[in-house]
Amino acid sequence: MITTPVIRAFKWSDLNSLVELLSDIWSIETPDHPVNLSSLKQYLKDGISSGNRKCVLVSNKDRNVGYLFMNHEKPISRLILEGGIHSAYRGQGLGKLLISHGLEEARSMGAQTINIPAPKQTAYLTSLLSSAGLKHVRTHWHMIRPNTSITVPKMPKTLQLQYFSKGQEEAFATLQNNCFKGEWGFSPNTKTQISTSLQYPGNYDNGILLLTEKNRFIGYNWTLLISNAMSLEGVISMTGILPEYRGRGLGKLVVTSGIDQLQNNGVHATRLTVDADNTPARELYLKLGFQKLRQTLWYGNSI
Ligand SMILES: CC(C)(COP(=O)(O)OP(=O)(O)OC[C@H]1O[C@@H](n2cnc3c(N)ncnc32)[C@H](O)[C@@H]1OP(=O)(O)O)[C@@H](O)C(=O)NCCC(=O)NCCS
Secondary structure, eight states: OOSSOEEEEOOGGGHHHHHHHHHHHHTTTOTTSOOOHHHHHHHHHHHHHHTSEEEEEEEETTEEEEEEEEEEEGGGTEEEEEEEEOGGGTTSSHHHHHHHHHHHHHHHHTOSEEEEEEETTOHHHHHHHHHTTOEEEEEEEEEEEESOOOOOOOOOTTEEEEEOOTTOHHHHHHHHHHHHTTOTTOOOOOHHHHHHHTTSTTOOTTOEEEEEETTEEEEEEEEEEEEOSSOEEEEEEEEEEOGGGTTSSHHHHHHHHHHHHHHHTTOSEEEEEEETTOHHHHHHHHHTTOEEEEEEEEEEEEO
């Protein structure tokens, strides 16, 4: 039973207990996405040092029983809240307390939109979000493709496939921003953010495949290799084709090339996440044999 819940800022000495808390909260809902200490540390370090991410904890008698990450995407004036309460401490108003804290934070930083992701099967969370006045605004599909053979289409004569290399961060950020401009929830990336993302676990040499025309970047596929105790998995992290080059089979070309490369690296399956309302991406992935595994519902509101 909670007696004196306190919301306080995360300290580095909380890191191990935060990993345990995240494992308790998410191991059932998202077993395919296990919590990893080094990724979490990196995620918090980057966010806190850039001033774009805050983390608070709910403590009760020195025990951490809940957490909230607040990610501020300044270019699109959005605050993303991600949090949870330990399974043994639910139903005591702590979730509501965290949501109110997040909403207050959003107001104080002048964010115009708030968004919160929730795994679809977490009825307790989705009903809490609805009762806080947040609306279901988007659905993301988490998909998996077993290791069946993949056919890479023939490369058009005028195009080349090359790998991203160090020093190309600026040009790559521009490509990514131009490919994703206007897509729901996309916040433009800076060169520094690209460099930071490349430090995250899962990146490997030659993991980003770039499609070029006369040395101009026109599309890409960002792949990751995620190893855990049991297996090695491939991830398609991002795919983009410049708008003027779409509808010519190039999306298929870069994604099949990415899957082929992951399979050659020994993965047992390939995963990705796609916005269910993003018809071109959804259709592309379905046609390439990805199957829906689970869903995340995004809730949101204007502030
Ligand atoms: C998703 C994206 C990469 C597709 O690139 P593209 O080069 O236009 O795709 P392709 O021409 O290779 O099409 C591949 C398949 O998807 C399907 N598809 C593509 N656009 C479609 C659309 N608007 N409606 C229905 N199906 C579509 C096609 O039917 C095609 O299958 P087919 O060859 O059997 O006909 C591109 O639209 C894009 O960059 N979007 C913005 C960024 C993004 O959303 N990325 C994905 C999330 S990570």
